[in-house]
Amino acid sequence: MLEEIIIPNTITVHLGRPDSPAENLTVDFLYYVKNVASSEIFPTWPYEALKANIWAQMSLVLNRVYTEWYRGRGYPFDITNSTAYDQAFVKGRVIYDTISEVADEVIGQFLQKPYYREPFYAEYCDGRIASCPGLKQWGTLDLANRGNSAIEIIRYYYGESMQLHDTDNVQDITPSYPGYPIRLGAQGQYVFIIQELLNGIAVNYPNIPLIYPPDAIFGSLTESAVITFQKQFNLAADGIVGPATWNQISRIYVAVRKLAELGSLGRLEGYFTGLFTGKVLRRGDVGIEVQQLQYFLSIVADAYPSIPAVQVDSRFGSGLERSIKAFQQEFGIPSDGLVGAVTWNLIYETYAALIQNA
Structure with missing residues (x-):
């Protein structure tokens, strides 16, 4: 891709x-x-x-x-x-x-x-x-x-x-594969792409560990996710992203996100930047947007005892809803458990401030 x-x-x-x-x-x-x-x-x-x-x-x-x-x-x-x-x-x-x-x-x-x-x-x-x-x-x-x-x-x-x-x-059309294998210790844009796509795939294949935060560093967690993906799709499970693994990651991401279908779920603009995607999140939702929300809120919950701890698992369940309502009460906004632009932006701004001051 x-x-x-x-x-x-x-x-x-x-x-x-x-x-x-x-x-x-x-x-x-x-x-x-x-x-x-x-x-x-x-x-x-x-x-x-x-x-x-x-x-x-x-x-x-x-x-x-x-x-x-x-x-x-x-x-x-x-x-x-x-x-x-x-x-x-x-x-x-x-x-x-x-x-x-x-x-x-x-x-x-x-x-x-x-x-x-x-x-x-x-x-x-x-x-x-x-x-x-x-x-x-x-x-x-x-x-x-x-x-x-x-x-x-x-x-x-x-x-x-x-x-x-x-x-x-x-x-001219040039392949997305960088032309060299990516492995443990690598850093940069191609590593971030791998992390982004594997996190998207993990929504449908929860045995693949989520890589949070995606940081463009090919560490042990990214290697574990790659190996799990390779085993899932019958590739050589060496933890190295060569052309076969790269292309298969891309193909599976396109498939699970339905990018080549009328009902595409989309490759989100500004992945992991805190950009609100325009979708109001609520109990029952599953997806990349939920992953990002959970991670940002998990950092906030660590700093605010009134907010229950949050697990990053891509699924908006009753536990996340309780944490959202607690956050909304803590910050004085309507406590409806829904995550629209106001709640999303306030969660991200709070997360970003905590990270900056850490």
Whole structure:
């Protein structure tokens, strides 16, 4: 999985289903977008319908690139032209002028959910022959003819919170793996990434020990988490993150967080920085946000006897709810056991002050 959203200079398309013995064709990315749009929608459609469809098409392929969906599985390509898996692409096809003009205008623009780092997996279908829970291409024609703008069409299908972003970060696609194994004693960004992803995976695989706080230092706890992960997924359990382990960590994280699905749980923006993710947490919730909340509050509870101790286990149970209510009472805010922006920010600010003064 990449660390930034890029617009690739070129993209390699497999002209068939993933495991078929088909040609791999490397083409200019802008040409790829124009080809897909010319293969899937009609050039006579209204401008707003064309734009909405191209945004969805571009977001889907950028999600494939970001998640290294095929490269991380060892395939020598970035996407297929099988509509059962990806989107249509026809070798040598004619590109329509109206579609080309819209693609030139919107290249670099993509859809993204608030607080999520990955391009949105904008699932879509034609809406006539095939049905799906996402955008319906023929439906976009009807909505545009009713006077809806492209962003209104997008939000009709994907929700009012959907955001449009753009980037001028154009570069070649390079693997996320750093090119050398990471092991006990290592420090830096790649170690932090390993810790982040393993903590996310541990929500679904609680036998993997949580690494708190994630500190970019490959210590014994990180090594233990790596070994447990390797055993869980039948890899050589040596505690070293080589290419096989790196790619498997990335693949499993993408799977458990559903990053390549319409209902993505998201790779959270500002992981472990104290940034409120916009989600109100409550009893019954499970996830990375709960992990972070528990850790911040556990440090606060150590300093305030009125707040019950907190266990970091990714699950918002009755014990955490009691600790939240005690914190809210201690700091004079409504004691409802819910963690919205006010409670979250106050917990983090208190934690940060304690750490700074330690």
